[in-house]
Amino acid sequence: MAPPPNSESDAGLVARERQGDNAQPLTISEISALLKRTVEDRFGFVRLRGELSGVKRAASGHFYCALKDDGAVIDGVMWKGNAARLNFRAEDGLEVIATGKLTTYPGRSKYQIVIDSMELAGEGALLALLEKTRARLAAEGLFDAGRKRPLPFLPRVIGVVTSPTGAVIRDILHRLADRFPSHVLVWPVLVQGQGAAEQVAAAVRGFSALEAGGPIPRPDVVIVARGGGSIEDLWSFNEEVVVRAIAECSIPVISAVGHETDTTLADFAADRRAPTPTAAAEMAVPVRADLAFTLTDLAARQRRAVYRPVELGRERLEARARLLPRPEHLLAPQAQRLDDLSDRLRRALGDRSAKGRERLAGVGARLSPSLLTRSASEAQRRLDRARLSAALIERPLRHGSDRLAALTRVMSQLHPEKPLERGYAIIRNAEGRALTTRAEAASAALLTVQFRDGTLAAHPAGAAPAPAPAPAAPPASPPRKRPVAPSPQQDDLFS
Structure with a gap:
């Protein structure tokens, strides 16, 4: 490869191929x-x-x-x-x-x-993530104490979210059988590893979605359980999806993840935290033997409470009955008096019969058939001479009846207690005398006010109350006068 140009003369306006240069330009x-x-x-x-x-x-x-x-x-x-x-x-x-x-x-x-x-x-980073997640969920109110619901006293159905093959479910079933056998529904899930958090959350939401009265009984309480382990083993129960599922569950939830020293976010979101799965079973149900003993004790106390007043009443009755005299002692004087009166009656009847026989004998001696016949004949003659008329009897009776009715009306109007029916009252002193002036009433120590339906004791104003004497009986109504028969307008036939 040719060296790069190192002089200004090598640089040009247009790129040229140099001699010996085999480096092709790259894109x-x-x-x-x-x-x-x-x-x-x-x-x-x-x-x-x-x-x-x-x-x-x-x-x-x-x-x-x-x-x-x-x-x-x-x-x-x-x-x-x-x-x-x-x-x-x-x-x-x-x-x-x-x-x-x-x-x-x-x-x-x-x-x-x-x-x-x-x-x-490292675990430091794991714990930092755990604390960060806890603070974020706590800020949303998922761990508030006000959201915690009380556990049912005696659940009929208990739902358990755990692995079906571990020792946890056997410990829970064994403890429930010892304390109070119950209907247990197990939702099998993975409790660690990939996908465990999603399965636990789905199981909790599945229990919560069950309807009461459906083909699958709805649990009264749900236990989310797992055995002990490291923080990595228990990490599935720190996942947000599990925490939110527990917090949103409509059934009270007991978290029993790990041992006493293990704490997960599921424990904060659950309604109750159990240190171990066995302790969760103990929280879920009471001891049946204790309940039976309590019921027996309450029944005994109820019987004692019912029978105690009866026993006390019987004791009081017996104590008072011992103070009462015997019936034969009460009736002995009356029986003796009855015997005495019976004897006197027997003697009196004999004496009276003897006297009656003597009088009858004396009267019979004075009677004779001729005297009776003469008296009967005289009476017959007097009867024949008398001319009886119905008017002679009816007229005096009618006149007397009218007069009696008039007197009765007057008497009812003039009766001293008649005004009581119109709201008046009669003031009497302690001796039962009616008072007519205020001075007499003021000088009396005790007054008796007679109303239409009874009497009332009263004291004059300013007078010290004195012991009330026995109320005097109201004066008897004056006896009605027998109407005077009208003077006969003709001679009496029997005079």
Whole structure:
């Protein structure tokens, strides 16, 4: 290859072929292709450690970013297939290790790395990503205590999201059988590795979408469980898709991921966190033996509460019955008096019968048939002479009835208690005498006010109240006068 021109005389206006010069001019595409082959042949496989910057996912699914350190920066691209297999959410500021090959991009005269895989650069970077995701989701309110729902006291159906082949599901089923056998629905999922987060989120949303009364019973509580492991093993439960599925679930969720010291974002989003899967089963159901004992104790207390008043009443009744006299003691004086009166009655009847027989004998001695016949004949003659007329009897009776009715009306109007029906009252002193003046009422210590329907004790104003005496009976109504029979207008036939 000829050396470049080194004098001004060698430069010309039009390019000319020089003697001995075998270097043909290259096009831009040709030199770009040469550079691309050189870079790819020299750096066919590299691992770069740097901080992500300018992270962007295109609509096509490809992943674009830049890797930088304190002194340099290199562009990176990750094609759709590899980008879908990322185990974490790539964000600006994360320190990662990218594996791939270097190449050039002729369209911009840049070199870049085509990334085949990407990992976080140690647990520090993983924890930084975890804290960043936690802060972002907490800012959205997904971890607020006000969103937590209480667990049902006694769930009929329990849904479990876990691996069907691990020891976790056996521990949960064994603990549920010991405490309170329940209907368990297991949604089998992967609990780590590629696609585990999507399966867990789909299982939680599937349980939440079940309808009550459908062919598959809807769980009353859901347990998301996994055994212990490293932070990488548990990373699927830190994925945003899992956290959002748990937070949006309409069924109370218990998170039982890892052991006591393991904490994932699923624990923050769940309604309750259990330190172990076995503890989650204990949270889900009570102990049936304890419930049976409680019911037995409550039933015994209920019986005691019901029978106690009866027993107390029986004891009081027996105590009071012992103070009462015996019935035979109460009836003994009356029985003795009955015997005495019966004996006296028997003797009185005998004496009266004897006296009656004596009187009858005396009267019978004075009676004779001729005397009775003469008296009967005289009475018959007097009866025959009397000319009886109905008018003679009816007229005095009618006149007397009219007069009696008139007197009755007058008496009812003049009765002293008649005004009481019109709202008046009668004021009496303690002796039952009616008072007619204010002075008499003021001097009395106690007044009795008689109304239409009863009496009321009262004290005059300013007088000290005295013990109320027994209310005096109201004076009896004056006896009605028997109507005077009219003077006969003719002689009495029997005078």
